[in-house]
Amino acid sequence: MEEREDSRSLKHACVPSAGLTTSLFLRMRLPMVSTASFRGLVEFNPSFAPRRLIGHVLFDFDGTLSLIRQGWPDVMLPMFVDMLPKKNGEAEDEVRQMLFDDIMRLNGKQTIYQMIQFSERVKERGGEARDPLWYKKEYLRRLDERILHRIEGIAKGSLERDDFLVFGARALLDKLANRGLKLYLASGTDEPFVKKEAELLDLSRYFNEHIYGAKDDYKTFSKKMVIDRILRENRIEGAELLAFGDGYVEIENTKEVGGLAVAVASDEAHNGSGRMDEWKRRRLMGVGADICIPDYRDCEPLLQVLFP
Ligand SMILES: [Mg+2]
Numbered sequence: 001m002e003e004r005e006d007s008r009s010l011k012h013a014c015v016p017s018a019g020l021t022t023s024l025f026l027r028m029r030l031p032m033v034s035t036a037s038f039r040g041l042v043e044f045n046p047s048f049a050p051r052r053l054i055g056h057v058l059f060d061f062d063g064t065l066s067l068i069r070q071g072w073p074d075v076m077l078p079m080f081v082d083m084l085p086k087k088n089g090e091a092e093d094e095v096r097q098m099l100f101d102d103i104m105r106l107n108g109k110q111t112i113y114q115m116i117q118f119s120e121r122v123k124e125r126g127g128e129a130r131d132p133l134w135y136k137k138e139y140l141r142r143l144d145e146r147i148l149h150r151i152e153g154i155a156k157g158s159l160e161r162d163d164f165l166v167f168g169a170r171a172l173l174d175k176l177a178n179r180g181l182k183l184y185l186a187s188g189t190d191e192p193f194v195k196k197e198a199e200l201l202d203l204s205r206y207f208n209e210h211i212y213g214a215k216d217d218y219k220t221f222s223k224k225m226v227i228d229r230i231l232r233e234n235r236i237e238g239a240e241l242l243a244f245g246d247g248y249v250e251i252e253n254t255k256e257v258g259g260l261a262v263a264v265a266s267d268e269a270h271n272g273s274g275r276m277d278e279w280k281r282r283r284l285m286g287v288g289a290d291i292c293i294p295d296y297r298d299c300e301p302l303l304q305v306l307f308p
Contacts, residue, residue, distance in 0.1 A: 056181065060187060
């Protein structure tokens, strides 16, 4: 195993608002797996083993395929910092770090869970919390302001559509579809937005009717429910499922049913940098991801490893 750590970037890993980027070079040589053909970074969990059985592939949306909502933590975090009652003598950095950890810990679940958690933080400080749905609406209003020009630019053609895909994503989707694998999309973002943004990015055609997102009644949707449905409707075992995600939920849920999970520690603010987001990498490997990649630059060698 060769390992190189960039001390500058590792320092940044502790700073919540610094674009969430860091680089950590880690390439493990496993006895059964050749990573020689990978040009970029890749990390394997020692438990990884190829699966010839895989026929169904689940993708998360934001941060895994789409970058339309890139920078969302830079909207959510300042809003929470502003709205949280302050304690005497508390350092702002500590508060930011606590809120940032809450946000990222829940990344991949429906947005409402981050708002529920924030309401709890307000209450534990003796504040009067609003309904989590109020916080969600206010957050989405602020986020919309930030991403509107992207959506309009892509729609009008003044912005390049594929610039809003995680680097190499379309080539991977094409290759998976050409292999005859069935593709699914599940997102913690509200379903109407996911469908609209998938269409805008010309991704709907890979997933057809299998695009699922959060519902107003948040208890009626979860990624676990989507996974259970895929297994049930196709009468398959979890071992036949492969998932790609940058949030712990899809990785954890996939591992729970015995599936294979590829963590995408995407560097959203610098798409194509080839660096891994260290916060994501640590979190996703921590919940049992089999493989971790920064993006899809190595989709061909990755597929050779997955389907030898
Ligand atoms: Mg995501």
